[in-house]
Structures are given as C-alpha cells and as structure tokens.
Amino acid sequence: MLFHKMPFNYVPAKNLLDEKIVLITGSTGGIGTALSMKCAELGATVIICGRSIAKLEKLYQSIFELGLKEPLIYPADFLGTKKDDFQILTKKIEKEFGKLDGLVLNASLLGNLSSLDDYSEKMLDEVMQVNFKSQFLMTQCLIPVLKKSESASVIYSSSSVGRKAKAFWGAYAISKFTTEALVQIWASEHENISKIRFNAVNPGATRTKMRAQAYPAENPRNLPTPEKVILPYIYLLSADSHCISGQSLNSQDKP
Numbered sequence: 001m002l003f004h005k006m007p008f009n010y011v012p013a014k015n016l017l018d019e020k021i022v023l024i025t026g027s028t029g030g031i032g033t034a035l036s037m038k039c040a041e042l043g044a045t046v047i048i049c050g051r052s053i054a055k056l057e058k059l060y061q062s063i064f065e066l067g068l069k070e071p072l073i074y075p076a077d078f079l080g081t082k083k084d085d086f087q088i089l090t091k092k093i094e095k096e097f098g099k100l101d102g103l104v105l106n107a108s109l110l111g112n113l114s115s116l117d118d119y120s121e122k123m124l125d126e127v128m129q130v131n132f133k134s135q136f137l138m139t140q141c142l143i144p145v146l147k148k149s150e151s152a153s154v155i156y157s158s159s160s161v162g163r164k165a166k167a168f169w170g171a172y173a174i175s176k177f178t179t180e181a182l183v184q185i186w187a188s189e190h191e192n193i194s195k196i197r198f199n200a201v202n203p204g205a206t207r208t209k210m211r212a213q214a215y216p217a218e219n220p221r222n223l224p225t226p227e228k229v230i231l232p233y234i235y236l237l238s239a240d241s242h243c244i245s246g247q248s249l250n251s252q253d254k255p
C-alpha cells in the first residue's frame with residue numbers, strides 16, 4: 001500500500017479551486033458538509049449529494065448566503081440507486097458544465113458493530129451497497145465527464161479499519177478495504193490512459209454522527225472537528241497534488 005504525505009504546513013491558495021466543478025457525496029454529514037463549504041469558499045461550484053433534501057437545502061442556503069458560487073443539489077439514497085441513475089447524472093453534468101473536475105466518494109454507512117459470526121446478511125448487503133457498489137458504479141459512470149477535465153481528481157473517504165481490520169467492525173471494515181483496492185486498481189488502470197487521479201483519505205477519529213455511533217461512550221469534545229480534517233481532500237482536489245495518484249493519505253498524520 002502506498003502512503004503519501006501532504007506537505008507539512010500546506011496552506012491552500014485563496015482561489016485554489018476556481019473554475020472547478022466538484023461533486024461530494026455525504027455532503028449532509030459532518031465531513032461532507034465541512035468539505036462542501038470549504039470547496040465553495042475556495043471558488044469551486046459544488047454538486048452537493050445526500051439523501052435528505054431538507055439537509056441539502058440547508059447547506060445550499062449556507063453556501064448561497066455567503067455569496068459563493070451557486071451549488072447544485074443531487075439527492076440520492078445509495079440504498080436504492082442504480083447504474084441508470086448515475087448515467088442520467090453524467091448526462092446532466094455534461095449538459096450543465098461539460099466536465100467534472102473533482103469527485104469525492106464520502107458517504108458511508110457504519111452498519112452494526114457485531115461479530116462476523118452474527119453479522120446479518122441484510123446489513124452486509126446494505127453496507128456494501130452504500131460503501132462499495134454505489135461508489136464504484138458512480139465513479140464508472142462519471143469517467144467520461146472526468147476525462148473532459150484538464151486535471152480530474154477522484155477521492156474516496158477511507159478509514160483506519162480499511163487498512164488494519166479490527167474485531168466487530170464487520171462489513172464497514174471490509175467495505176473500506178474495497179475502497180483502498182478501488183483506488184489502487186483505478187489509479188493503475190488510468191496511469192497511461194487518462195489524466196484522472198484516484199486517491200484515498202483516512203480522516204481519522206472526527207467529531208461526527210458516525211463516530212458517536214461507533215463510540216457512544218467517548219467525549220466528542222476530545223475529537224477534532226470536521227473542519228480540522230479536510231485539508232488533504234483540498235490538497236488532492238487541487239493542482240498542487242498534480243502527480244499524486246494511487247495513494248492513501250491520513251488527515252491526522254503528525255509531521
């Protein structure tokens with residue numbers, strides 16, 4: 001596995017993502033919301049994606065009220081999406097923008113923390129559908145519009161249990177191993193045929209709903225906020241990381 005480190009003390013330039021079109025799944029969650037806001041602040045047009053229209057509208061409003069580029073809303077519940085839905089999305093992006101510069105596959109379902117002996121088949125299907133299959137199909141369908149970008153970047157949100165599995169993390173850990181595999185396979189297959197880069201980011205323990213679900217006894221105040229872990233995503237979305245592909249970054253690496 002290849003672990004790349006972002007330059008220590010990396011500071012994004014003010015208009016780093018100007019003219020970029022960036023789609024972020026899980027925009028309504030902790031890390032996705034912080035990342036969507038930051039991308040918009042840095043000049044990108046963001047396509048915000050989540051399953052709750054009310055939460056998407058709230059995020060749209062926050063971006064709009066700051067006078068940033070108007071975002072696009074793409075509501076999707078990955079438990080129900082099919083390849084056809086992503087093909088329709090691709091056509092819409094092609095028509096509206098002619099290209100896609102950034103794709104962040106960040107939505108995930110934790111599922112039950114339980115032993116594999118007892119892991120339910122239904123939960124296995126749901127976690128793999130949201131965390132793996134939908135992300136794979138979405139990426140596959142969007143490749144043609146990513147190819148239209150001068151320098152496209154695809155980023156998957158990974159996890160430390162996608163690199164070293166732990167007891168009771170079940171399908172979630174397995175799905176994050178598939179995330180790391182996807183990155184390596186896409187990156188090596190595209191090395192010589194396109195300018196698309198594929199990387200993973202492990203944000204590490206972060207103060208979000210998912211973390212609280214996994215560790216209910218933990219004090220969230222002891223954890224970094226989502227705003228503190230998004231810098232590697234910004235780095236990978238930008239031209240500053242133009243030759244980085246097939247790598248796994250950690251948001252909470254120490255220098």
Ligand SMILES: NC(=O)c1ccc[n+]([C@@H]2O[C@H](COP(=O)([O-])OP(=O)(O)OC[C@H]3O[C@@H](n4cnc5c(N)ncnc54)[C@H](OP(=O)(O)O)[C@@H]3O)[C@@H](O)[C@H]2O)c1
Nearest residue numbers: 026028029030031077078106107108157205206208210211
């Ligand atoms: N927080 C951590 O400590 C941590 C550590 C390592 C890795 N990660 C990874 O970081 C990423 C972001 O997680 P987070 O901590 O920000 O979690 P979060 O706040 O729970 O957000 C998860 C996001 O995924 C969306 N989602 C869940 N099921 C979905 C479905 N069926 N269809 C569409 N969207 C769905 C959620 O939508 P709703 O808003 O509708 O629920 C939400 O937007 C995940 O990939 C996670 O595995 C997090």
